[in-house]
Amino acid sequence: MRIPKTKTAVLLTLSWFAALGLAIATRAIAAPSAAPSDTWHIDPAHTSVEFSVRHMMVSNVKGRFDKVMGTISANGNDPTSVQIDAEIDPASVDTRVDFRDEDLKGPNFLDTDKYPTITFKSKKVEPAGTDKWKITGDLTLHGVTKEVVLDVDGPSPVIKDKKGTARVGASATTTISRKDFGMTWNKALDAGGVLVGDEIGISIDIEAIE
Numbered sequence: 001m002r003i004p005k006t007k008t009a010v011l012l013t014l015s016w017f018a019a020l021g022l023a024i025a026t027r028a029i030a031a032p033s034a035a036p037s038d039t040w041h042i043d044p045a046h047t048s049v050e051f052s053v054r055h056m057m058v059s060n061v062k063g064r065f066d067k068v069m070g071t072i073s074a075n076g077n078d079p080t081s082v083q084i085d086a087e088i089d090p091a092s093v094d095t096r097v098d099f100r101d102e103d104l105k106g107p108n109f110l111d112t113d114k115y116p117t118i119t120f121k122s123k124k125v126e127p128a129g130t131d132k133w134k135i136t137g138d139l140t141l142h143g144v145t146k147e148v149v150l151d152v153d154g155p156s157p158v159i160k161d162k163k164g165t166a167r168v169g170a171s172a173t174t175t176i177s178r179k180d181f182g183m184t185w186n187k188a189l190d191a192g193g194v195l196v197g198d199e200i201g202i203s204i205d206i207e208a209i210e
Helices: 006-030 098-105
Strands: 039-042 048-055 059-065 068-073 083-088 118-127 132-141 144-153 166-177 196-209
Touching: none
Parallel strands: none
Antiparallel strands: 039 068, 039 196, 048 059, 048 196, 068 083, 083 118, 118 132, 132 144, 144 166, 166 196
16 A cells, blocks of 8 residues: 655644744734744654545545654744744654555655655745634645645643743644645556545644744
């Protein structure tokens, strides 16, 4: 079975960074003293980037990327000034099945030897309701750059951990087409349909620190 998850992970990563950036700027407006720093960093230990893809037209297979990094910055208390730069290591893909992970890293899908990074750079932040945002940015995956839009919920209130470090969280979702990023491999099924779906669902829960 071959399950393409590159796109999902990427979206998740960008979504996560976007959410963090909005969290920083939004909380700065409500309580400037709670978010004194203009630059925040992703906390990999408390961040989840997951994706889901249809398998054989009958079920969804899920996976994740374990290595994510990046920064979110904002100018003072203006949420629309948020700038997000995120990066994912596609070789860190994990679907809990070793042979499938190796296939995803190969030339049919992520081709990690040729394309060792997935990146996202934000371009625009727009309000979409109470504690909801739409973040538009450029996602580069499998050597292809496409504009994507993330739906972000949050951010959470800024809190301090036992060491006094400020933390904030948010979540985001999006759906992308793997074909848009040049990953077109598939196999027709005898009963009709294809082995791997084209749409990739992405779900992100993120936590950022000053």
